[in-house]
Amino acid sequence: MIETLTTRYTYVVAVIVIAIGLYVLFDRNLIKKIVGLNIFQTGVFLFFVTAGYRTGGTPPIASAGGGPYVSPLPHVLILTAIVVGVSVTAVSLGMVFLLYETYGTVQEDELREAIHE
Amino acid sequence: MSALALELTLLGLLVLTAALTAVIRDVLAATVVFAVYSLVLSLVWILLRAPDVALTEAAVGAGVVTVLLVATIAKTSRPTDHAELSVRWPSLAVIGVFAVGIVTTLPSLPAIGDPTAPIHQHLGTYYLETAPAETGVSNIVTAILAAYRAFDTFGEVVVVFGAGIGLLVVLRQSGITLQPTTGSTPSTTDPGLEPSTTDPHGESSTTDLGREPSVITTTAIRYIVPFVALFGLYIAFHGAKTAGGGFQGGVVVAASVVLVAFGFGIESTRRWLNDTVLTAITAGGVAAVVAIGLGAMALGGRFLEYTVYPIPKATTYGIELVELGIGATVTGIVLVFFFALVGNAETPPGESSPTHTEESK
Numbered sequence: 001m002i003e004t005l006t007t008r009y010t011y012v013v014a015v016i017v018i019a020i021g022l023y024v025l026f027d028r029n030l031i032k033k034i035v036g037l038n039i040f041q042t043g044v045f046l047f048f049v050t051a052g053y054r055t056g057g058t059p060p061i062a063s064a065g066g067g068p069y070v071s072p073l074p075h076v077l078i079l080t081a082i083v084v085g086v087s088v089t090a091v092s093l094g095m096v097f098l099l100y101e102t103y104g105t106v107q108e109d110e111l112r113e114a115i116h117e
Numbered sequence: 118m119s120a121l122a123l124e125l126t127l128l129g130l131l132v133l134t135a136a137l138t139a140v141i142r143d144v145l146a147a148t149v150v151f152a153v154y155s156l157v158l159s160l161v162w163i164l165l166r167a168p169d170v171a172l173t174e175a176a177v178g179a180g181v182v183t184v185l186l187v188a189t190i191a192k193t194s195r196p197t198d199h200a201e202l203s204v205r206w207p208s209l210a211v212i213g214v215f216a217v218g219i220v221t222t223l224p225s226l227p228a229i230g231d232p233t234a235p236i237h238q239h240l241g242t243y244y245l246e247t248a249p250a251e252t253g254v255s256n257i258v259t260a261i262l263a264a265y266r267a268f269d270t271f272g273e274v275v276v277v278f279g280a281g282i283g284l285l286v287v288l289r290q291s292g293i294t295l296q297p298t299t300g301s302t303p304s305t306t307d308p309g310l311e312p313s314t315t316d317p318h319g320e321s322s323t324t325d326l327g328r329e330p331s332v333i334t335t336t337a338i339r340y341i342v343p344f345v346a347l348f349g350l351y352i353a354f355h356g357a358k359t360a361g362g363g364f365q366g367g368v369v370v371a372a373s374v375v376l377v378a379f380g381f382g383i384e385s386t387r388r389w390l391n392d393t394v395l396t397a398i399t400a401g402g403v404a405a406v407v408a409i410g411l412g413a414m415a416l417g418g419r420f421l422e423y424t425v426y427p428i429p430k431a432t433t434y435g436i437e438l439v440e441l442g443i444g445a446t447v448t449g450i451v452l453v454f455f456f457a458l459v460g461n462a463e464t465p466p467g468e469s470s471p472t473h474t475e476e477s478k
Contacts, residue, residue: 004220007228010165012220013128019216020135026208029196031144031189035151038182039135042158042174049167054237055230059166060257061359062249068232070166071241072257076266079258080273082173083364083447087280089182090454093189094287097458100193107196 010050018043028108030096034089041085048074124164130157140202144195148186155179168360169258172352176368181451184375188459253433254357262362263436263443267421270439271406274446278403281450288457330380338380345373353444357433363440367447374448375455387456395456399449405442409435 005012021040025033052071060072100106103114134154141147155178162171227234248260262270346369353366378386410421418425423435 004224008223008226009125010128010229011223011226013132015216015219015223016132017135018219019212020132020139022215023205023208023212024139026205026211029144031186031193032147035138035147035186038151038178039138039154042155042178045170046158046161049162049165049170050229051226051234051236052167052241053165053230054232054234057166057230059168059360060245061168062245062255062257067245069245069257071236072244072261073236073241075167075170075258076261078167078170079173079262079362079364080270082170082177084273084276086177086181086185086454087277087450090185090458091280091283091287093185093458094284097189097192098287104194106193 010053011047014043014046014050016043017046030099030106030108030111031093033108034092034096037092038085038089041081045078045081048078120164124161127157127161127164131161140204142200142203145187145190148183148190151186152179152183155182169256169362169365172361172365173368176365176372180372181368181375181454185454185458188455192458251432252436253430254436256357256359256362258360259356259362259436259440263439264423264432267410267439270443271410271421274403274406274443277450278399278446281399281453284454284457330382335380338376342373342376345376346370349373353441354437356440357437363443363445364447367444368451370444371448371451371455374452378455378459383456383459387460390452395449395452398445399453400446402442402444402446402449405445406439409438409442 018040021036021038021043024036024039027033027036052074054068054070057068057070058066060069060075062069096106099111103111105111105114131154134150134157138147138151138154141150155174158178159171159175162168162174227236231237244257244261244265248257248265249255252260252264254260254264349366349369349372351366352361352369353363356362356366374386374390406421409423413422413425414420416425416427421435421439423432425431426435428434
């Protein structure tokens with residue numbers, strides 16, 4: 001347990017962030033849910049980039065006699081994931097706005113009532 | 118030791134800001150705390166030696182996402198509860214079980230920074246060893262992004278482009294288009310709309326920001342914007358040599374236009390940057406990547422196989438052109454997101470919207 005905390009603390013933080021993201025996803029407010037989605041994904045990003053880290057590593061920008069470098073592969077994957085994430089956020093916000101235009105609320109429970117009426 | 122202290126402080130701040138975002142009831146306040154969270158996270162990326170990710174996180178997470186969220190909050194409702202902070206205990210119990218369940222699996226992962234971990238033995242190491250000689254690009258992240266995983270990146274540019282179109286399709290249903298509404302029609306304020314500014318006379322103002330921006334704001338923006346735009350272009354063009362690339366540069370360039378819009382009015386900025394230019398930038402970027410890819414096929418290679426082009430250092434130029442294409446598309450799409458979500462919520466006069474009725478009272 002103690003060993004986990006001292007050698008894998010960033011992973012623990014990643015799990016906490018993912019859990020908080022999940023918690024925010026349970027919110028009744030649709031915009032808050034989207035914020036939760038963003039927090040959740042950054043937790044996953046933290047997990048990936050931490051996995052690519054190596055002690056004493058330098059950023060993966062090659063120079064003569066440089067190194068050792070941290071693993072560049074997670075960086076590439078996360079870079080693209082961030083951009084896809086903002087796309088998802090934008091489209092979901094558009095949908096939330098559309099729902100608001102139609103039903104006049106962004107609260108999940110009120111929305112459900114309005115739809116059933 | 119001080120590096121460890123810094124790391125622990127930043128990680129602590131990260132958890133604190135995330136938790137605050139979760140417990141603050143007010144959506145707008147939570148969004149602002151979330152922007153702080155993103156900024157802290159970009160510092161964590163730097164500590165983890167991921168400068169490319171840090172640049173993107175700062176520009177996208179703390180910048181673009183916050184602007185989009187605030188815009189949507191301003192145009193929809195902002196429910197005000199009496200409680201400022203609240204904790205939903207049942208949800209907390211569920212995620213507690215979830216978190217403990219995952220944490221118990223952590224001891225089976227290699228320790229952080231362990232050079233003998235599997236991730237440092239295979240593909241990543243191969244790229245680090247061969248990429249500089251093979252591609253002539255010293256930023257390995259850019260090399261992987263635009264050369265080794267070029268097909269993946271191409272698909273992703275298409276996804277971003279598709280998201281832009283998707284957003285326009287979704288919003289067209291509620292009577293919004295990218296077209297500027299001709300003539301500054303005073304907005305007949307939505308019943309639930311809370312102006313994002315404190316000005317009570319939001320509807321009689323000359324800009325769509327709710328009030329005339331102060332001269333300090335416009336002057337500051339006038340001086341800052343050229344540097345922001347230049348910095349964005351530098352990141353985009355120099356992404357092969359140093360940290361940066363099309364995604365990061367594109368977002369920063371778009372951010373400079375967003376600044377202009379905040380200072381000088383969103384509608385007028387939209388008119389200045391007319392739809393044709395925006396469409397050309399956005400589609401042109403995708404088209405450039407497709408053209409480079411198909412050109413390689415025409416010369417007998419595979420899609421995006423740069424080496425078949427009969428020019429010296431074909432891979433290096435291929436990577437840089439693809440990065441610029443990505444940059445153009447990302448700039449255009451971020452602006453499309455911005456204008457679509459921030460733009461006027463009204464139907465242009467003379468055009469009735471058949472898809473929805475005015476039941477939003």
